[in-house]
Amino acid sequence: NAGVTQTPKFQVLKTGQSMTLQCAQDMNHNSMYWYRQDPGMGLRLIYYSASEGTTDKGEVPNGYNVSRLNKREFSLRLESAAPSQTSVYFCASSSLTNSNQPQHFGDGTRLSIL
Amino acid sequence: DAKTTQPPSMDCAEGRAANLPCNHSTISGNEYVYWYRQIHSQGPQYIIHGLKNNETNEMASLIITEDRKSSTLILPHATLRDTAVYYCIGKRGSNTGNQFYFGTGTSLTVIP
Numbered sequence A: 001n002a003g004v005t006q007t008p009k010f011q012v013l014k015t016g017q018s019m020t021l022q023c024a025q026d027m028n029h030n031s032m033y034w035y036r037q038d039p040g041m042g043l044r045l046i047y048y049s050a051s052e053g054t055t056d057k058g059e060v061p062n063g064y065n066v067s068r069l070n071k072r073e074f075s076l077r078l079e080s081a082a083p084s085q086t087s088v089y090f091c092a093s094s095s096l097t098n099s100n101q102p103q104h105f106g107d108g109t110r111l112s113i114l
Numbered sequence B: 001d002a003k004t005t006q007p008p009s010m011d012c013a014e015g016r017a018a019n020l021p022c023n024h025s026t027i028s029g030n031e032y033v034y035w036y037r038q039i040h041s042q043g044p045q046y047i048i049h050g051l052k053n054n055e056t057n058e059m060a061s062l063i064i065t066e067d068r069k070s071s072t073l074i075l076p077h078a079t080l081r082d083t084a085v086y087y088c089i090g091k092r093g094s095n096t097g098n099q100f101y102f103g104t105g106t107s108l109t110v111i112p
Helices: none
Strands: A004-007 A010-013 A019-025 A032-039 A045-047 A064-068 A074-078 A087-094 A109-114 B011-015 B016-025 B030-039 B043-050 B061-064 B070-075 B085-092 B105-110
Touching: A004 A087, A004 B085, A019 A032, A019 A087, A032 A064, A032 A074, A032 B085, A045 A064, A045 A074, A074 A087, B011 B016, B016 B085, B016 B105, B030 B061, B043 B061, B043 B070, B070 B085
Parallel strands: A010 A109, B011 B105
Antiparallel strands: A004 A019, A019 A074, A032 A045, A032 A087, A064 A074, A087 A109, B016 B070, B030 B043, B030 B085, B061 B070, B085 B105
């Protein structure tokens, strides 16, 4: 039982390049989330998907797009990468957006943009 | 969601109980207290959560004061692998994003 799996684990991009970060969960969860974590700061929500077929903006959505491909998979796309998007990206899932169930996180994608 | 306050760092001897405090004086009646930890270079790991009653699972115990203004996470027998940053979060379920605000947490160092 892998939980939440993120690929790739590391990536280096040049400014202006595009990239898609992949996330898959095997816990049959309805809701999925993308966060970013910067040094000395907590996690900030980029986008979330309450259920298959829906997506909504979080706290810091600018420069990103998402796709909820199916119940298991939720991808994050950077169309034109900028150095300010250098960060560690975490995907999470939970059973229901409006429940008190905890979110479960993947191990992150470390992204550097030169 | 409730603002939480935690000490920035703590030490604990290996094998002893680690008691991590958290103040959440503004917590409302329907907000749960969640604890996560983040070991260097890994994703946040869920530990435990509770509303008003004390909770225990295989990882830890959560003691919430009767007035719910503070709580303590207890790791009963700390090991070196428990060295991590521990986050206390006050949160209620919401259909507008359910974002967890992690803050800066407590850096726990378990000493051999």
